[in-house]
Amino acid sequence: MIEAAVLGYGTVGSGVVEVIERNREEVSRRAGEEVHVKYILDLRDFPGDPYEDKVVHDFNLILEDEEVSIICEVMGGVGAAYQFTKQALEAGKSVCSSNKELVAKHGAELLAIAARKHCNYMFEASVGGGIPVIRSINNALTPERIEAVTGILNGTTNYILSKMEREGADYAQALKQAQELGYAERNPEADVEGHDACRKIAILASLMTGNNVDAEKIYTEGITKITAADFDYARAAGMTIKLLARASLQEDGSVLAMVAPHMLSKEHSLAMVNDVFNGIFVTGNMLGDTMFYGHGAGKLPTASAVTADVIDCIRNRDRTAWCIWEETECRLADVAQTKKKFFVRVKASARKAAEEVFSGSSILEVPEHPEEAGVITQELTERECSEKCALLKENVISRIRML
Amino acid sequence: MIEAAVLGYGTVGSGVVEVIERNREEVSRRAGEEVHVKYILDLRDFPGDPYEDKVVHDFNLILEDEEVSIICEVMGGVGAAYQFTKQALEAGKSVCSSNKELVAKHGAELLAIAARKHCNYMFEASVGGGIPVIRSINNALTPERIEAVTGILNGTTNYILSKMEREGADYAQALKQAQELGYAERNPEADVEGHDACRKIAILASLMTGNNVDAEKIYTEGITKITAADFDYARAAGMTIKLLARASLQEDGSVLAMVAPHMLSKEHSLAMVNDVFNGIFVTGNMLGDTMFYGHGAGKLPTASAVTADVIDCIRNRDRTAWCIWEETECRLADVAQTKKKFFVRVKASARKAAEEVFSGSSILEVPEHPEEAGVITQELTERECSEKCALLKENVISRIRML
Numbered sequence: 001m002i003e004a005a006v007l008g009y010g011t012v013g014s015g016v017v018e019v020i021e022r023n024r025e026e027v028s029r030r031a032g033e034e035v036h037v038k039y040i041l042d043l044r045d046f047p048g049d050p051y052e053d054k055v056v057h058d059f060n061l062i063l064e065d066e067e068v069s070i071i072c073e074v075m076g077g078v079g080a081a082y083q084f085t086k087q088a089l090e091a092g093k094s095v096c097s098s099n100k101e102l103v104a105k106h107g108a109e110l111l112a113i114a115a116r117k118h119c120n121y122m123f124e125a126s127v128g129g130g131i132p133v134i135r136s137i138n139n140a141l142t143p144e145r146i147e148a149v150t151g152i153l154n155g156t157t158n159y160i161l162s163k164m165e166r167e168g169a170d171y172a173q174a175l176k177q178a179q180e181l182g183y184a185e186r187n188p189e190a191d192v193e194g195h196d197a198c199r200k201i202a203i204l205a206s207l208m209t210g211n212n213v214d215a216e217k218i219y220t221e222g223i224t225k226i227t228a229a230d231f232d233y234a235r236a237a238g239m240t241i242k243l244l245a246r247a248s249l250q251e252d253g254s255v256l257a258m259v260a261p262h263m264l265s266k267e268h269s270l271a272m273v274n275d276v277f278n279g280i281f282v283t284g285n286m287l288g289d290t291m292f293y294g295h296g297a298g299k300l301p302t303a304s305a306v307t308a309d310v311i312d313c314i315r316n317r318d319r320t321a322w323c324i325w326e327e328t329e330c331r332l333a334d335v336a337q338t339k340k341k342f343f344v345r346v347k348a349s350a351r352k353a354a355e356e357v358f359s360g361s362s363i364l365e366v367p368e369h370p371e372e373a374g375v376i377t378q379e380l381t382e383r384e385c386s387e388k389c390a391l392l393k394e395n396v397i398s399r400i401r402m403l
Numbered sequence: 404m405i406e407a408a409v410l411g412y413g414t415v416g417s418g419v420v421e422v423i424e425r426n427r428e429e430v431s432r433r434a435g436e437e438v439h440v441k442y443i444l445d446l447r448d449f450p451g452d453p454y455e456d457k458v459v460h461d462f463n464l465i466l467e468d469e470e471v472s473i474i475c476e477v478m479g480g481v482g483a484a485y486q487f488t489k490q491a492l493e494a495g496k497s498v499c500s501s502n503k504e505l506v507a508k509h510g511a512e513l514l515a516i517a518a519r520k521h522c523n524y525m526f527e528a529s530v531g532g533g534i535p536v537i538r539s540i541n542n543a544l545t546p547e548r549i550e551a552v553t554g555i556l557n558g559t560t561n562y563i564l565s566k567m568e569r570e571g572a573d574y575a576q577a578l579k580q581a582q583e584l585g586y587a588e589r590n591p592e593a594d595v596e597g598h599d600a601c602r603k604i605a606i607l608a609s610l611m612t613g614n615n616v617d618a619e620k621i622y623t624e625g626i627t628k629i630t631a632a633d634f635d636y637a638r639a640a641g642m643t644i645k646l647l648a649r650a651s652l653q654e655d656g657s658v659l660a661m662v663a664p665h666m667l668s669k670e671h672s673l674a675m676v677n678d679v680f681n682g683i684f685v686t687g688n689m690l691g692d693t694m695f696y697g698h699g700a701g702k703l704p705t706a707s708a709v710t711a712d713v714i715d716c717i718r719n720r721d722r723t724a725w726c727i728w729e730e731t732e733c734r735l736a737d738v739a740q741t742k743k744k745f746f747v748r749v750k751a752s753a754r755k756a757a758e759e760v761f762s763g764s765s766i767l768e769v770p771e772h773p774e775e776a777g778v779i780t781q782e783l784t785e786r787e788c789s790e791k792c793a794l795l796k797e798n799v800i801s802r803i804r805m806l
Contacts, residue, residue, distance in 0.1 A: 019546050019689050020546075022688075022689070023546050023547065023548055023688070023689060026545070026546055026547060026548050027545075027546050029613070029727065030545035030546065030725070030727070031545075032725075124543070130687075130689075130690040130691070130693060131693055132539050132543030132544065132693070135538075135539070135542060135543040136535050136538070136539065136543070139538060139542060139711075139715065140527070140535030140538040140539070140711055141535065141707075141711065142429070142430075142433035142434075142710075142711050142714045142715070143422050143423075143426050143429055143430050143433070143707050143710035143711055143713075143714060144426065144429060144707060145426055145429050210432070269675065269696065272672065272675050284533075284707065285425075285426070286422050286425075286426065286533075286703040286704065286706070286707040287533040287697070287698065287703070287704050287707045288533070288697070288698050288703075288704060289697060289698075290533060290534055290535070290695070290696065290697035290698070291694075291695070291696040291697060292693070292694070292695060292696075293672065293693065293694040293695075293696065294690070294691070294692060294693035294694060295690065295691050295692075295693070300689040300690070300691075301689065301690045301691060303689065304544075304546050304547060304687065304689040304690045307545075307546035308542075308543055308544065308545050308546055310546075311545040311546060312542065312545070315725055322433070322435075322718055324432065324433070
């Protein structure tokens with residue numbers, strides 16, 4: 001019998017208890033031993049809850065209980081969660097986390113402690129919810145030089161963009177509906193400004209390279225400036241707009257990491273990832289592209305991923321499972337120097353000027369917007385594009401990267 | 404330094420040597436040790452090949468060399484490959500295989516030998532080429548009761564069907580082109596009759612349930628009867644036709660396993676898996692649907708999966724990695740009793756009769772085929788549908804299951 005504790009009895013925490021309880025037989029069979037939740041740590045009480053007798057308020061009770069060997073940290077944040085995780089690992093207890101903020105910020109350090117203490121720090125649920133992309137990078141795509149990871153890693157923004165595409169909705173309308181359905185929070189900033197996707201791509205980029213990618217250094221642009229008009233153009237060009245988080249190996253060995261809305265062909269597999277789903281493309285130098293698709297969030301899928309970590313910790317009880325993420329900083333490429341095509345909307349009066357500035361570009365016009373023109377540029381560096389846009393001054397209405 | 408041997412120097416075998424050579428740095432880093440191919444077993448000689456000095460013709464040389472701890476069996480077939488694998492495992496050497504025929508037929512037995520000898524039998528490459536679906540079932544989706552696995556598991560037939568869909572080509576034309584491009588073999592039977600997909604779903608169904616699913620007992624129907632006309636109807640209904648291999652848990656605990664062409668909505672994620680790609684949907688009771696997509700065949704993707712197994716064998720040198728596939732027979736459901744909708748084409752003269760026989764069905768007519776009508780039935784068991792078709796006798800032109 002393995003004794004576990006769950007830190008945080010919110011959506012994911014109650015999901016973990018539910019998965020362990022409802023799938024008791026599967027969990028025991030796959031772990032080779034029964035798993036029992038002995039404690040649930042939360043500041044609140046839960047009178048009437050079937051597990052109210054497990055609820056405790058003092059982490060030390062858990063830390064000092066030698067029976068407890070695995071801790072699920074699903075409380076979030078980088079304050080108490082960080083302290084508790086460090087203390088647990090130092091005490092030789094394995095920790096399974098869904099806390100992407102903490103993993104992105106302190107993953108390398110926490111993994112090093114786990115290795116030193118012969119226990120495990122696992123965090124499958126921190127990226128892509130129930131999609132096993134972390135385990136695939138760590139354990140399955142091992143012979144590959146992973147050249148790029150490109151993902152739709154945030155369900156909230158993907159829901160909003162899918163709705164804008166399908167219904168011609170405005171950003172504000174789509175956000176409001178996402179909030180009503182519980183897909184977006186009252187304060188949606190972390191999602192719509194791209195911070196959540198940024199943390200997740202920082203984690204994937206760190207695992208892809210084995211070195212630490214600092215989320216705060218990743219160029220991040222959200223979806224708040226995307227309009228219904230942008231989608232009118234995308235539709236006319238057989239494309240759509242997605243918030244992509246991307247990390248790619250550059251020729252000089254550095255890594256380009258960024259989060260930004262991109263226009264991409266409707267034929268691209270990522271274009272087919274709609275609503276709250278996540279999709280992650282991994283490109284290996286031998287394997288080519290492999291895609292993982294599924295529920296990127298939600299109570300039970302996320303809890304399932306945490307429980308998968310619990311089972312893996314039990315299987316690796318005597319040792320630290322492989323996960324290469326050193327504290328050495330990964331060298332990031334200068335985004336301004338990287339090349340791609342851009343889609344630039346300009347006022348109709350500046351069309352001629354735009355064609356001159358963006359030589360070799362093609363022009364896209366849509367009947368809905370006779371007062372403007374869309375420019376699909378040649379491949380340019382980010383810097384070149386910014387300089388060219390500056391020449392056109394206030395005639396530039398918007399600019400979106402193309403995949 | 405780990406010494407390995409490769410059995411069979413064909414497409415996959417030479418790919419394994421190439422992956423280990425070209426990605427030496429990645430392989431060493433992820434395995435924690437360098438991997439060296441000491442022997443290549445083949446009946447032929449390869450004068451001028453850069454590795455000709457490694458080529459041997461006698462398996463006993465490999466078996467008796469105590470330095471060799473890992474063997475890649477990529478020769479195919481169930482004769483010598485079976486003998487060699489058994490002997491290797493009995494000698495405590497781990498075996499990594501891409502041989503789906505052997506894995507489907509003797510997987511449970513070979514895993515049992517590996518467990519007894521504290522070594523490993525791994526076969527990621529036997530299903531889905533480079534797509535890590537086996538590792539995901541074994542190591543990632545572990546808390547799940549897996550309710551269904553539905554996949555496009557054969558690239559050859561998927562290429563043919565994609566071509567028929569896109570170009571309105573006939574089956575014979577599409578097959579011919581697939582053969583010219585090397586996607587189909589001169590004798591394409593194993594692919595087009597569904598046998599290849601059948602072996603793969605037998606493997607996945609065994610891993611999904613933990614009990615042995617006998618490929619020979621799986622209802623298997625190929626794509627040879629699919630016509631351009633079937634695609635005319637599919638197109639009109641916003642659908643397409645794919646060869647699906649499916650295993651699903653039934654309420655009584657039995658497993659329904661089958662391989663057959665299915666009509667499915669163009670909106671379904673599997674409809675977007677085109678050409679030689681594979682796509683596999685795994686449905687868990689907590690997780691919902693997760694999809695894996697990528698190169699289901701090909702030299703380097705398949706070799707990459709074999710090499711991933713080599714690395715995993717090295718990481719699990721001291722023990723047998725988890726893989727639950729008992730020799731106990733899995734109870735298969737009677738296909739005749741299972742329910743689904745069907746698409747039935749009938750002669751126009753029998754349209755009235757068909758509407759009576761298939762009460763509650765809807766009729767689909769396409770301008771290309773005024774001499775017939777398409778019937779989309781209500782949910783029926785396979786038996787009911789066959790009985791109803793029998794009533795309409797030679798008026799039934801074709802019948803396709805719907806997903």
